[in-house]
Amino acid sequence: MLEDMKSYRSYAAGDAILWRGEPLVFVASVVSGVASLSKTLEDGRTQMVGLLLPSDFIGRPGRTQIDFDVTATTDVTLCCFARRPFEQLVEDTPHVAQRLMELALDELDAARDWMLLLGRKTAREKIATFLDMLARRSQLNTAKGDSSAIGAALHLPMTRDQIANYLGLTLETVSRQFSALKADGIIDVSDRRSVTVKDLARLQDETGDDSDGGILS
Amino acid sequence: MLEDMKSYRSYAAGDAILWRGEPLVFVASVVSGVASLSKTLEDGRTQMVGLLLPSDFIGRPGRTQIDFDVTATTDVTLCCFARRPFEQLVEDTPHVAQRLMELALDELDAARDWMLLLGRKTAREKIATFLDMLARRSQLNTAKGDSSAIGAALHLPMTRDQIANYLGLTLETVSRQFSALKADGIIDVSDRRSVTVKDLARLQDETGDDSDGGILS
DNA sequence: TCATAGTTTTGATCTATATCAATGCTTACG
DNA sequence: CGTAAGCATTGATATAGATCAAAACTATGA
Numbered sequence: 001m002l003e004d005m006k007s008y009r010s011y012a013a014g015d016a017i018l019w020r021g022e023p024l025v026f027v028a029s030v031v032s033g034v035a036s037l038s039k040t041l042e043d044g045r046t047q048m049v050g051l052l053l054p055s056d057f058i059g060r061p062g063r064t065q066i067d068f069d070v071t072a073t074t075d076v077t078l079c080c081f082a083r084r085p086f087e088q089l090v091e092d093t094p095h096v097a098q099r100l101m102e103l104a105l106d107e108l109d110a111a112r113d114w115m116l117l118l119g120r121k122t123a124r125e126k127i128a129t130f131l132d133m134l135a136r137r138s139q140l141n142t143a144k145g146d147s148s149a150i151g152a153a154l155h156l157p158m159t160r161d162q163i164a165n166y167l168g169l170t171l172e173t174v175s176r177q178f179s180a181l182k183a184d185g186i187i188d189v190s191d192r193r194s195v196t197v198k199d200l201a202r203l204q205d206e207t208g209d210d211s212d213g214g215i216l217s
Numbered sequence: 218m219l220e221d222m223k224s225y226r227s228y229a230a231g232d233a234i235l236w237r238g239e240p241l242v243f244v245a246s247v248v249s250g251v252a253s254l255s256k257t258l259e260d261g262r263t264q265m266v267g268l269l270l271p272s273d274f275i276g277r278p279g280r281t282q283i284d285f286d287v288t289a290t291t292d293v294t295l296c297c298f299a300r301r302p303f304e305q306l307v308e309d310t311p312h313v314a315q316r317l318m319e320l321a322l323d324e325l326d327a328a329r330d331w332m333l334l335l336g337r338k339t340a341r342e343k344i345a346t347f348l349d350m351l352a353r354r355s356q357l358n359t360a361k362g363d364s365s366a367i368g369a370a371l372h373l374p375m376t377r378d379q380i381a382n383y384l385g386l387t388l389e390t391v392s393r394q395f396s397a398l399k400a401d402g403i404i405d406v407s408d409r410r411s412v413t414v415k416d417l418a419r420l421q422d423e424t425g426d427d428s429d430g431g432i433l434s
Numbered sequence: 435t436c437a438t439a440g441t442t443t444t445g446a447t448c449t450a451t452a453t454c455a456a457t458g459c460t461t462a463c464g
Numbered sequence: 465c466g467t468a469a470g471c472a473t474t475g476a477t478a479t480a481g482a483t484c485a486a487a488a489c490t491a492t493g494a
Contacts, residue, residue: 039333041425047336049329060322062315068329097314098279104321105277111328112266112285116256118335119264119385123451160472168336170452175473192460192472208258340481377442390481392443409442409490 005081011035011072018058018070026080027059033076034157037068038165048166049114050107053137053157057103059083061090073158118168121208126167127177128206131187135197153194181206222298228252228289235275235287243297244276250293251374254285255382265383266331267324270354270374274320276300278307290375335385338425343384344394345423348404352414370411398423 008031011017017035018024030052037050049068052058058070058078090097117129134154156163160171167174178195181187186203188196197203204211225248228234234252235241247269254267266285269275275287275295307314334346351371373380377388384391395412398404403420405413414420421428 037329039329040427041333041337042427043425045337045425047333049332061318063322067326091311094308094311094314097311097318101278101314101318101321104318104325105280108321108325108328109284111325111332112254112256115266115328115331115335116258116264118332120258120262159470171472172453172474173451176451179473208260208262210257210259376440387482388442389444389483393481396443 005085007080009078009080011076011078013072013074013076015072015076016069017072017076017078018066020067020069021065024059024064024066025083027057027083027086028078028080029058030054030056031077031079034073035076035078036071036073036158036162036166038071039068046165047118047168048162049111051166057100059086060104061087061097061100073162123167123169123173123177124180124206125208126169127174127181128203129209130163130167131181131195131197132200132204132207134195135200135203151196151198153190153196156193156195222302224297226295226297228293228295230289230291230293232289232293233286234289234293234295235283237284237286238282241276241281241283242300244274244300244303245295245297246275247271247273248294248296251290252293252295253288253290253375253379253383255288256285263382264335264385265379266328268383274317276303277321278304278314278317290379340384340386340390340394341397341423342425343386344391344398345420346426347380347384348398348412348414349417349421349424351412352417352420368413368415370407370413373410373412 009028011033020039032054035052035058036048037052038046038048040046051073052070060066064083090100117126121129131154134156138152138154158166160174163169164171164174178187178189181203182189186197186199186206188198190196226245228250237256249271252269252275253265254269255263255265257263268290269287277283281300307317334343338346348371351373355369355371375383377391380386381388381391395404395406398420399406403414403416403423405415407413
């Protein structure tokens with residue numbers, strides 16, 4: 001039984017969970033907190049390439065290494081399984097294999113949206129997209145189908161510096177864009193760790209995205 | 218037998234192969250030519266989010282739609298299978314399902330490398346990375362283990378404009394960086410569609426990448 | 435072989451964002 | 465309380481790359 005193999009691990013904000021190239025001895029799922037995947041250039045410039053929120057999965061069937069670092073962005077608890085028995089489970093149960101494939105494809109779609117953001121969006125569009133993403137996520141986690149993201153305070157799971165690393169900006173630019181969106185009455189920035197969306201429609205107009213989300217055609 | 222379902226389709230350079238949101242009735246593999254995946258913002262800015270070279274796969278098990286456009290970059294021939302029987306095959310043969318998972322993970326790794334490029338690399342580093350990638354690819358396709366990429370002309374499968382779309386730049390910047398690398402004696406640009414790498418080591422130094430490719434540790 | 439259209443290169447200028455630098459605001463801890 | 469130590473904001477300036485504009489190739493086809 002896989003249940004027997006389950007164990008929990010905790011990491012404090014800022015701790016490394018896995019280094020690039022380190023052998024993957026376990027796979028895990030995020031129980032609480034936020035972790036991030038990041039890549040670094042020779043001279044230290046870094047770019048986040050993924051964000052892991054509760055219920056997200058760490059690990060790749062058939063691979064023993066990863067080529068990015070995994071870091072605890074906030075305090076994080078993981079639910080870990082040893083890799084070998086997990087892979088056995090995947091082989092034995094097609095249903096699980098299929099689910100993992102879906103997860104991989106979802107990650108791929110998210111990565112491609114992020115490529116568009118990194119390559120072509122302006123600083124303001126990047127911030128608007130980021131906040132819109134957080135708003136959608138938090139809406140999912142609270143009442144399903146309740147459209148009251150407006151008015152409710154969004155918790156920012158990261159510092160300005162980490163947001164900058166995620167969006168391919170500097171922390172100063174992130175701060176300035178928050179201020180600008182606030183001055184324009186689109187958001188409110190009370191506490192440094194929370195943002196209130198005052199006008200969701202206008203925020204979404206600022207993302208630069210094609211409005212028809214694939215509904216047409 | 219799946220063989221019975223096989224058919225070939227050809228597209229001229231510039232033709233659309235699939236539009237975003239269009240129902241996916243077939244899956245395919247690239248036989249010859251180069252196709253690209255791209256995403257577009259409201260106002261027309263576009264970003265390539267993937268390049269499909271011969272042997273690459275189009276299609277996603279369990280999905281009936283894609284949220285990017287697929288376009289023929291050069292003349293392209295695809296080998297197509299109807300989606301339904303293909304999915305049946307995937308369900309029945311775990312070996313194929315596993316292979317598809319590997320392909321998805323490879324694409325994900327490539328997407329993440331590209332995120333680092335788009336978010337943090339300079340124009341020169343982007344061009345160097347692009348050329349290095351083409352050099353590696355062409356080396357694989359010719360003599361395995363033959364390190365004579367130096368001196369051999371690399372064929373560029375796309376115009377300056379398309380390269381710019383791939384790298385998150387403008388075509389003018391692409392052109393200027395080619396000229397600069399040429400002036401520095403790192404490459405030679407004879408024909409507009411081919412580049413000769415004169416100093417591969419120096420080209421790789423210009424990519425900004427951490428030199429140890431995960432070999433350490 | 436000339437004309438035309440498409441692509442590429444090069445030049446001049448502009449601007450969004452980075453960089454450098456200072457000041458302000460929380461939170462924690464003596 | 466008060467005083468660090470982190471973060472965050474704001475300001476001044478620099479710069480990489482975009483944008484606008486023109487000229488130089490290349491290929492195609494009459």
